[in-house]
Amino acid sequence: MSTIASSPSGVRPRKQGPLVRFLRRDGAGYMFLLPWFIGFFGLTAGPALASLYLSFTSFDLLTDPRWVGAANYVRIATADPKFAASMRVTFFFVLFSVPLKLAFALLVALALNRGMRGLPWYRAIFYLPSLLGTSVAIAVLWRQLFAGNGLVNTFLANFGIEGPSWISNPNYSLSTLVILSVWQFGSPMIIFLAGLRQIPQDMYEAASLDGASKSRQFWKITLPLLTPVVFFNVVVQTIEAFKAFTPAFIISGGTGGPINSTLFYTLYLYQEAFGFFRMGYASALAWILLVIIALFTAFSFLTARYWVHYDD
Amino acid sequence: MDGNRGTEVVGLDDKRKPWVSLLLHALLIGASILMLYPLLWMLSASFRPSQEIFNTTTLIPSTVSLEAYPRGWFGLRVDFGTFFWNSLVISVLSVAGNVMACSLAAFAFARLQFRGRNFWFAIMLGTLMLPYHVTLIPQYVLFLNLGWVNSILPLVVPKFLAADAFFIFLMVQFFRGIPKELDEAAMMDGCSPWRIYWRIMLPLSMPVLATAAIFTFLWTWDDFFGPLIYLNDMRTYTVQLGLRSFVDSQGGQSDWAGLFAMSILSLVPVFFFFLFFQRLLIEGIATTGMKR
Structure with a gap:
């Protein structure tokens, strides 16, 4: 018995109830989707x-939720310096780490x-940090690298430079997290490499026959044809950057400090929800994050038509 | 010399400059060293006496000692063996759940005809954009009421319900590439959808199943946020939580070598997949654009 084929409606069996018809025609599909539906x-x-x-x-988890209207959103917008700080930190991080x-x-x-x-070797080496990604071990390593007496300052001392304690100085702590993110450029690199391979070689041949210089070929062929990949990487990496959590948590010991300088948005949300058990307030923060990400995505797709080159 | 393959062959104006590729190699090797140095340094630090960890940039320890490993292993109230076992159980179950549930859903979307298919497929893609923070708190309340907090269930059960929609998408893409004639022929012979899924699709989809399995394992192994929220009793901790407790308990003051030793051990599974499944990892990223 085949439930797969949507039987071309020639065969009309005797009258069946809607449920039986549904099961015969669509049952298999919905059976296979059952786990996903429950989820x-x-x-x-x-x-x-x-x-x-x-x-x-x-x-607060203990008593039933109490309706407060838009009070959470009003407080977020007008009277929450930590929210403002976390927005500043997060946008700084996104604006510097992604580009x-x-x-x-x-x-x-x-x-x-x-x-x-030696391409496979280079590719593997550059990919490794990105694969190690957000594990706590890497955040621990970063904490040591940029500690007052850590590896970076020991290295600088060779040149007589006395570096600050990077992670406990609010002027630098966030920058160390940007560096960590940049260090993990491996997976967008692999996506770029795959995109570069898609560019047909004969375009370059034709261009050089016409006397186009290498740099002209880059600006007129490589970059335009790569824009869909650039677009993809920008969207994915930006959304990821908005959601960054683990390194800031480990480096600041969960506080987002010093002086809120590493208070990523997600870290603030976590503190509100699971530190202070202000679940309603944290839910409002989560919905604001959703709106920010949705606005960013919509903006990217709307502007894409002006700079992303789609080949036919 | 290098550079006489690929794009460099073409181009009448290409003067074939060997020094360019030499310079490029020099730059790339320099960058490679810079990329790997912190990791190698952490490895070497795990073999050093603790007082030697600071104030040195060399990679070779003056004396190689393995002491930090047992010291770190038993450095907390609960030993790291427990943490590794917990992480392994959660990761393996997550792999099983993801591969099963996501391939079932993907098969329905890629191959079965049913009303509402396109609608649900669009919905499924929509959930990819949803940051998990939006579902986090009600999920927590749900699992709390079910009495699941402090067990691995909140971390594992969602995987059996195909909550990682990304892998559904990945598998749909792959399934669509398998010639339809195969299952149409099987259907003619009276094969049920279940048998087509089990006997035809899955065996032909090993590459994508392996990719999904490896990434699920790595992401689950690395996951910090989920365990942080749901596991409070140290005996249920994963490796990532164990490392975090290590940082907190020591305040980073005394036993850096022990901390690094455990950090290195926590990365061993990742290195394993990196060494033996690199092709799958890189192809997975190149074809699907995964984030890591």
């Missing part, structure tokens, strides 16, 4: 709506795409 309604859609509701309440990371990724990918000998 979607129970763990995604349901909770998302619930947190939208909670964001208008005061809720730097992608610039490195593109530069190295371009260098490697020249048919370099």
Whole structure:
């Protein structure tokens, strides 16, 4: 018995109830989707709506949620210096880490795409930090590297430079996290490399026959044809940067300090939810994050038509 | 010389400059050293006496000692063996859950005809954009009411419900590349969808299943946020939580070598996959654009 084919409606069997018809035609599909459906309604859609509701309440897990209207949002917008600080920190992080990371990724990918000998080795080495990613071990390492008597300052001391205690100085602590993010440029680099390989060689041949210089070829062929990949990397890496959590948590010992200088948005949300058990307030923060990410994504897709080159 | 392959072959104006590729190699080797130095340094630091960890930039320890490993292993109230076992159990179960649940859903989306398919597929793609923070708190309340907090269930059960929609998408893409004639022929022969899924699709999809399995394992192994929220009893900690407790308990003052030793051990599974499955990892990223 085949439930797969949507039987071309020639065969009309005897009259069946709607349920039987549904099971015969669509049953298999919905059976296969059953686990996902349970997850979607129970763990995604349901909770998302619930947190939208909670964001208008005061809720501490112990007593029932109490409706407070827009009070959470009003306080976030007008009377929460920590929210403002976390926004500043997060936007600083996104604005610096994403462009730097992608610039490195593109530069190295371009260098490697020249048919370099040893490409697999270079690619592997540059990819490794990105694979190690957000593990606590890497954050621990970073904490030591940029400590007052850490590796970086020991190195600088060789040149008579006395470096500050980078991670406990509010002027530098966030920058060390930007450096960590840039260090992990491996996976966008691999995506750039794959994109560069897609560019047909005969375009370059034709261009050089017409006497186009290498740099002209880069600006007129490579870069335009790579814009879809650039676009993809920008969107993915930006969303990831907005959600960064572990390194800031480990380096600041969960506080977001010194003086809120590493208070990533997600870290602040975590503190509100699981440090102070202000679940309603944290839900409002979560929905603001969703709106920020949605606005950013919509903006990217709307502007894409002006700078992303889509080949037919 | 290098540079006489690939793009450099073409181009009448290409003067074939060997010094360019020499310079490029020099730069790339320099960058490689810079990239790897912190990792190598951490490895070497785990073999040093603690007082030697600061104020040196060399990679070779003056005396090689393995003491930090047992010291770190038993450095907390609960030993790291427990943490590693917990991490392993959670990661392996997550792999099983993700591969099963996501491939079932992907098969339905890629191959089965049913009303509402496009609608649900769009919804599924939509959930990819949803930051998990939006579902975090109600999920926590749910698991709290179920009495699941402090167990691995909140970390593992969602995987069996295909909560990582990204892998559904990945598998749908792969399944669509498998010739439809195969399952159409099987269907003619009276094969049920279940048998087509089990006997035709899955065996032909080993590359994508392996990719999904490896990334699930690595991401679960590295996950810090989930365990941080759901596991409070130290006996249930994962390796990542154990490391974090190590940092906190020592205040970073005394036993850096022990901390580094455990950090290195926590990275061993990642290195393992890096060494033996690098092709799959890199192809996975190149074809799907995964974030790490």
